[in-house]
Amino acid sequence: xxxxxFSEQYNLSYTxxxxxxxxxxxxxxxxxxxxxxxxxxxxxxxxNPHTLIIESTNEDGLESKVNQFFRVGxxxxxxxxxxxxxxxxxxxxxxxxGLHMLKQDIFxxxxxxxxxxCSNIPRITKHLNELAQKYGSPIEMDGHEFYLFPKRDxxxxxxxxxxxxxxxxxxxxxxxxxxxDYPEFIINTNIQGIELNKKLQEIEGIGQxxxxxxxxxxxxxxxxxxxxxxxxxxxxxxxxxxxxKTPLKQIRQTGIQLFGKWAGxxxxxxxxxxxxxxxxx
DNA sequence: ATCCAGGCATGCA
DNA sequence: TGCATGCCTGGA
Numbered sequence: 476x477x478x479x480x481f482s483e484q485y486n487l488s489y490t491x492x493x494x495x496x497x498x499x500x501x502x503x504x505x506x507x508x509x510x511x512x513x514x515x516x517x518x519x520x521x522x523n524p525h526t527l528i529i530e531s532t533n534e535d536g537l538e539s540k541v542n543q544f545f546r547v548g549x550x551x552x553x554x555x556x557x558x559x560x561x562x563x564x565x566x567x568x569x570x571x572x573g574l575h576m577l578k579q580d581i582f583x584x585x586x587x588x589x590x591x592x593c594s595n596i597p598r599i600t601k602h603l604n605e606l607a608q609k610y611g612s613p614i615e616m617d618g619h620e621f622y623l624f625p626k627r628d629x630x631x632x633x634x635x636x637x638x639x640x641x642x643x644x645x646x647x648x649x650x651x652x653x654x655x656d657y658p659e660f661i662i663n664t665n666i667q668g669i670e671l672n673k674k675l676q677e678i679e680g681i682g683q684x685x686x687x688x689x690x691x692x693x694x695x696x697x698x699x700x701x702x703x704x705x706x707x708x709x710x711x712x713x714x715x716x717x718x719x720k721t722p723l724k725q726i727r728q729t730g731i732q733l734f735g736k737w738a739g740x741x742x743x744x745x746x747x748x749x750x751x752x753x754x755x756x
Numbered sequence: 757a758t759c760c761a762g763g764c765a766t767g768c769a
Numbered sequence: 770t771g772c773a774t775g776c777c778t779g780g781a
Contacts, residue, residue: 594762598761645775680765684762684763685764
């Protein structure tokens with residue numbers, strides 16, 4: 476068991492249900508979450524607004540994995556202060572207080588966001604769980620069965636046709652080719668920044684948005700500002716005077732300029748706010 | 757019943 | 770360099 480103490484508040488359901496991560500499931504309506512962490516399953520619960528309890532099916536090296544996954548090194552309070560650039564952002568920081576970023580597994584993140592295009596959260600989740608159930612190993616915790624996400628080697632033999640039969644549609648081709656020509660920089664993560672973003676976009680099926688999500692959620696680069704349709708609507712409404720023709724590129728660049736090294740957090744908070752609290756978007 | 761969604765690749769100006 | 774269109778599927 477690992478106990479995580481935060482000086483700021485931590486909101487479990489905001490963090491796990493905001494759409495950044497797909498395969499954690501909640502019990503006791505949002506009080507407890509179970510999900511895979513690398514080679515094990517963890518149970519996350521909350522002792523008080525500042526304290527998380529992490530239990531695991533495997534205690535080996537748990538603390539460092541947990542510290543990384545929950546990004547305990549982030550200075551959350553400094554982040555909140557830093558992105559409150561106007562009254563709107565003050566409102567958003569307040570409304571989403573306790574929403575944290577998670578550092579996800581890079582491989583699963585690639586598959587997830589390759590599947591995400593023109594899709595939706597329930598469907599992406601369904602596809603990921605199907606892959607896990609078919610090709611990952613089962614682990615039981617507290618009487619519930621969970622599946623680890625398969626490794627590249629577990630999936631490399633699957634044909635494009637099989638992926639299509641799983642309902643991946645035209646994304647089947649992307650997943651298949653990603654597994655065949657598995658890029659080594661995914662394993663040797665020595666490149667970063669603009670270089671990394673460029674490399675990611677060389678992969679078939681990965682454009683600006685998906686590359687940004689993988690760099691933010693998988694590689695943990697907080698300076699990235701992914702622009703999906705929600706962020707697009709939000710930014711156009713509040714920062715581009717409703718100009719619907721504003722290019723995505725410009726929106727992305729503006730987000731990065733406005734929020735700097737905390738752009739990824741800003742994006743995540745805005746994303747939740749847009750979906751949950753702004754009736755016009 | 758159409759329509760379009762957490763985009764991308766391709767073709768054309 | 771910028772814009773239009775097709776793409777699989779499934780849910781509204």
